Amino acid sequence: MSIYDTLNKEQKEACFCTEGPLLILAGAGSGKTRVLTHRIAYLIAEKGVNPYNVLAITFTNKAAGEMRERVDDLVGYGSESIWVSTFHSMCVRILRRHIDLLGYDTNFTIYDSDDQKTLVREVCKKLNIDTKVYKERAIISAISSAKNEMVTVTKMKKQAEGDFSRKRIADAYEEYEKQLKANNALDFDDLLFRTVELFKFNQDVLEYYQNRFLYIMVDEYQDTNSVQFELIRLLADKNRNLCVVGDDDQSIYKFRGANIKNILDFEKVYEDATVIKLERNYRSTKTILNAANAVISNNYGRKDKTLWTDNDEGEKIRLRSFDNAYEEAEFVVDDIVTVQEAGEYGYKDSAILYRTNAQSRQFEERFVNRGIPYKIVGGVNFYSRKEVKDILAYLKTIDNGRDDLAVRRIINVPRRGIGLTSINRVTNYATAKEMSFYEALRVVDLIPDIGRGVGKLESFTALIEKLKSVQEEMGLLDFVRFVVDETGYMEALALEGTEEAKGRMENVEELITKAADFEEGKAATGEPASLSDFLEEVALVADIDSLDETMDYVVLMTLHSAKGLEFPNVYLTGMEDGVFPSYMTLMDEDKSGIEEERRLAYVGITRAEERLTLTYAKKRMVNGETRYSKMSMFLKELPMDLLDSGRHFEKSKPEKENTYFQAKQTFKQKAFNATPLRNFGSASEESDGLEYGEGDRVRHRKYGDGIVKNLVRGGRDYEVTVEFDRVGQKKMFAGFAGLVKI
DNA sequence: GCATAACAGGTTTTT
DNA sequence: CCTGTTATGC
Numbered sequence: 086m087s088i089y090d091t092l093n094k095e096q097k098e099a100c101f102c103t104e105g106p107l108l109i110l111a112g113a114g115s116g117k118t119r120v121l122t123h124r125i126a127y128l129i130a131e132k133g134v135n136p137y138n139v140l141a142i143t144f145t146n147k148a149a150g151e152m153r154e155r156v157d158d159l160v161g162y163g164s165e166s167i168w169v170s171t172f173h174s175m176c177v178r179i180l181r182r183h184i185d186l187l188g189y190d191t192n193f194t195i196y197d198s199d200d201q202k203t204l205v206r207e208v209c210k211k212l213n214i215d216t217k218v219y220k221e222r223a224i225i226s227a228i229s230s231a232k233n234e235m236v237t238v239t240k241m242k243k244q245a246e247g248d249f250s251r252k253r254i255a256d257a258y259e260e261y262e263k264q265l266k267a268n269n270a271l272d273f274d275d276l277l278f279r280t281v282e283l284f285k286f287n288q289d290v291l292e293y294y295q296n297r298f299l300y301i302m303v304d305e306y307q308d309t310n311s312v313q314f315e316l317i318r319l320l321a322d323k324n325r326n327l328c329v330v331g332d333d334d335q336s337i338y339k340f341r342g343a344n345i346k347n348i349l350d351f352e353k354v355y356e357d358a359t360v361i362k363l364e365r366n367y368r369s370t371k372t373i374l375n376a377a378n379a380v381i382s383n384n385y386g387r388k389d390k391t392l393w394t395d396n397d398e399g400e401k402i403r404l405r406s407f408d409n410a411y412e413e414a415e416f417v418v419d420d421i422v423t424v425q426e427a428g429e430y431g432y433k434d435s436a437i438l439y440r441t442n443a444q445s446r447q448f449e450e451r452f453v454n455r456g457i458p459y460k461i462v463g464g465v466n467f468y469s470r471k472e473v474k475d476i477l478a479y480l481k482t483i484d485n486g487r488d489d490l491a492v493r494r495i496i497n498v499p500r501r502g503i504g505l506t507s508i509n510r511v512t513n514y515a516t517a518k519e520m521s522f523y524e525a526l527r528v529v530d531l532i533p534d535i536g537r538g539v540g541k542l543e544s545f546t547a548l549i550e551k552l553k554s555v556q557e558e559m560g561l562l563d564f565v566r567f568v569v570d571e572t573g574y575m576e577a578l579a580l581e582g583t584e585e586a587k588g589r590m591e592n593v594e595e596l597i598t599k600a601a602d603f604e605e606g607k608a609a610t611g612e613p614a615s616l617s618d619f620l621e622e623v624a625l626v627a628d629i630d631s632l633d634e635t636m637d638y639v640v641l642m643t644l645h646s647a648k649g650l651e652f653p654n655v656y657l658t659g660m661e662d663g664v665f666p667s668y669m670t671l672m673d674e675d676k677s678g679i680e681e682e683r684r685l686a687y688v689g690i691t692r693a694e695e696r697l698t699l700t701y702a703k704k705r706m707v708n709g710e711t712r713y714s715k716m717s718m719f720l721k722e723l724p725m726d727l728l729d730s731g732r733h734f735e736k737s738k739p740e741k742e743n744t745y746f747q748a749k750q751t752f753k754q755k756a757f758n759a760t761p762l763r764n765f766g767s768a769s770e771e772s773d774g775l776e777y778g779e780g781d782r783v784r785h786r787k788y789g790d791g792i793v794k795n796l797v798r799g800g801r802d803y804e805v806t807v808e809f810d811r812v813g814q815k816k817m818f819a820g821f822a823g824l825v826k827i
Numbered sequence: 828g829c830a831t832a833a834c835a836g837g838t839t840t841t842t
Numbered sequence: 843c844c845t846g847t848t849a850t851g852c
Binding site: 171 | 828829837838839840841
Binding site: 443706707708709710 | 844
């Protein structure tokens with residue numbers, strides 16, 4: 086009896102196929118993690134491959150940890166020397182060794198999306214870019230996709246020739262890069278792009294890693310982007326022992342640059358590739374699987390595969406509708422309590438999934454009220470809370486004095502009486518002398534016009550220098566504590582005395598605990614816990630990594646976060662057109678967005694093992710305004726006989742082909758309103774048209790009452806001009822204004 | 828320089 | 843609705 090006996094035929098095949106390119110198309114719940122871990126075990130135990138020569142790339146740190154653990158269970162040794170990591174942490178590890186070849190210090194800082202935003206803002210200010218015309222977000226995403234597509238500044242400038250606005254973006258990109266380098270910092274996308282550059286320009290470095298990684302495995306391959314593809318291609322080029330695992334039906338990260346072609350065209354790029362399909366699902370009931378298959382079959386251009394299962398038929402899928410989101414939440418929470426009390430499913434067996442993080446709130450409120458343990462994954466990340474970022478900024482300042490962003494963030498936190506005027510003077514001096522902000526601080530008395538600020542600035546520098554000097558002598562935990570005390574950060578919070586400040590103090594404490602955990606974890610491996618390592622870990626953790634399966638709590642998260650997880654009892658909530666599929670994709674001319682949303686629906690449905698509940702609310706508050714929506718088009722794609730619609734559910738099954746069209750039409754009318762015809766107005770509260778026309782009196786939630794002066798069609802929306810009694814004439818878009826006839 | 832008030836603007840999903 | 847930025851008054 087060997088460990089491989091538990092695998093089915095295809096799984097075995099995938100496991101034993103160790104040489105050459107291999108594509109494993111693994112449907113949801115088809116046991117791909119088992120295959121991967123067994124394959125690694127097979128390489129090590131049977132083929133005599135040194136664990137040191139194996140590289141496995143996963144999407145999250147959590148998946149990496151689990152994989153290592155499982156291999157260790159199978160093989161019994163050696164798992165610690167396998168490289169199992171995420172793309173990002175792998176790149177950091179490589180760059181820390183070699184990035185000096187690209188002109189950076191090896192102790193570079195990693196900028197998260199907040200830092201990125203701050204930096205872009207500064208760039209815009211410096212280049213006089215009007216952020217009303219060029220939105221920060223647009224610039225960030227332009228830069229990010231450039232890096233994902235490996236477009237350098239030079240290249241972008243060339244492409245932008247003759248196009249003024251693209252040139253402005255390219256200018257921003259150039260300045261952004263300049264600042265990053267000056268700060269000795271890399272953003273998330275840089276981690277990948279710079280590694281590719283490193284390999285391309287340094288053949289010997291590339292060869293070193295090619296010779297090290299004789300066997301490469303990539304999980305969740307459908308979500309890789311161009312630069313990740315290139316990275317793998319480079320590494321695998323020499324030995325070609327590349328095994329990728331993925332499911333094109335679960336490709337849900339296009340917005341982040343993921344290129345579904347990577348998986349669809351794998352066989353074109355690697356013509357000698359073996360392709361193995363895992364179509365047997367071990368996770369879900371027949372009912373759930375059939376539902377998932379029915380939905381996804383509406384997509385085009387998929388790899389041909391059909392999931393099947395030997396599992397029981399199982400319960401029908403429950404579909405419930407509610408008047409509003411509040412009732413929806415109440416039902417779901419009640420239901421979880423009911424099954425828990427009946428001993429059917431523990432809290433940890435239940436998961437609530439939704440499209441947007443904002444939807445978590447009403448559930449959270451109910452859970453808090455009733456004292457039920459729950460865990461929200463995602464949303465505001467622990468490490469992006471203000472107080473946590475402040476402390477981290479101190480640590481970054483100490484670790485990498487060139488990180489101007491960090492220094493400027495904390496120079497007056499807590500208050501030291503250092504204001505904008507002083508900061509600007511230092512900044513100007515630093516820019517003029519081409520030195521870092523902190524360097525300028527150290528020679529503050531040379532700065533002209535600095536005036537009375539000098540003393541305060543000097544004591545700040547003295548503080549940082551003092552911290553730097555003791556850093557070497559202290560362990561990580563002690564040092565973080567020391568920083569928190571010495572900077573007066575905690576004291577300042579304590580002085581505030583508010584409830585909010587108390588919460589912040591707890592978070593700082595929590596950060597200290599994290600440092601302790603980190604130090605402990607490192608100690609177990611015999612390594613010292615350096616400050617840089619800690620900052621790096623903190624920069625690369627995802628919220629999902631903190632999910633603990635042994636804890637008995639209900640898990641709440643977005644559909645995106647849920648990928649790769651499974652639960653016996655799942656609630657898919659907010660199944661409404663405009664929420665899911667999202668408003669954005671419904672309005673978009675490009676229909677591929679809908680396909681991606683549908684894949685997300687597929688991911689959601691296939692998370693459920695036994696019991697699946699779908700809910701939607703007819704009325705929901707979005708951006709402070711009540712929005713009426715209809716059931717999600719995806720619900721209409723489900724075969725009726727799989728559904729239990731409950732008592733208060735009534736609908737006729739619509740023409741299937743038209744669901745998308747209908748969804749879009751209804752939504753267009755609801756959100757943006759049609760013609761301003763008076764005869765629409767009749768009392769029916771759910772009228773699809775504008776309920777007001779020219780000359781009508783309307784009420785706005787902020788501006789009060791007024792008279793509609795004008796209605797003009799503007800693109801997809803209507804521009805309404807209203808003469809308000811209190812604030813005068815205002816122009817607004819009907820879709821956003823939320824005007825009510827009075 | 829700082830605290831507070833007023834206000835504009837905006838939304839998916841995240842390593 | 844909620845956040846983040848600007849205006850205002852001390």
